[in-house]
Amino acid sequence: MSTQSWIYTALSKSDAFRKWLHRALCAWERPVYNGYKDPEVMALIKQVCRESDMRITTAEAFALYAVARAQRTVEGAYAEVGVYRGGSTKLIAEAKGDKPLHIFDTFAGLPDASAHDEGFFRKGMFAASLEAVQHYLADYPNLHFHPGWFPETAAPVAEENFAFVFLDVDLYQSTKDGIAFFYPRLSPGGVLMTHDYQFPGVRRAFEEAGLVPQVIELANAMAMVVKR
């Protein structure tokens, strides 16, 4: 068993330990990055981390915000699949300006993992309340919620083009479905960003789509491709 598999197996035993470790990592990263990143963005990330049990680290959150903000200059809407309690969604909502943001999640947690995924994931993990997330994000304009199982929920945006898409779905099949739906709909210069690129299922989905040669790996488990 790899060190990484061992860590994830250990983390899967206890939600409390997982949350404690995540908070500790957020707290540890802050001083490291605070020194040379925009202090307002760092304060926002710190606040979101506190409020929402956000499942990305501080360095990942900064990369998410920075890329989402830059994509304002590209034609098309924004989308996120994998919202949980809305932490990463809030960062995208802060960065997007007036762009529409399409928000996809089961809100019942993860679907079944496949044979390509790490044993860490369980069905129903990261379940969250749709109403609570809507309330959390109520101040942001032009948000569109599509609760339910993606890609079944994608029909209302089938005619859209996208400037920025963030996938944070943990699993092979959900990542594969996300790439298959969104990559052809990205505008030229559009970005498809993913979390969890270190997981074999997520990486496999990018391999099968033929996108690995153009993947740009970012902080920690973040990666992205730019549509050419």
Ligand SMILES: C[S@@+](CC[C@H](N)C(=O)[O-])C[C@H]1O[C@@H](n2cnc3c(N)ncnc32)[C@H](O)[C@@H]1O
């Ligand atoms: C790790 S959580 C997202 C964390 C969030 N981005 C954050 O940073 O706080 C993964 C989410 O993906 C969602 N998810 C995974 N596969 C899905 C699918 N096929 N359709 C809809 N939601 C899915 C789960 O419900 C879960 O909320």
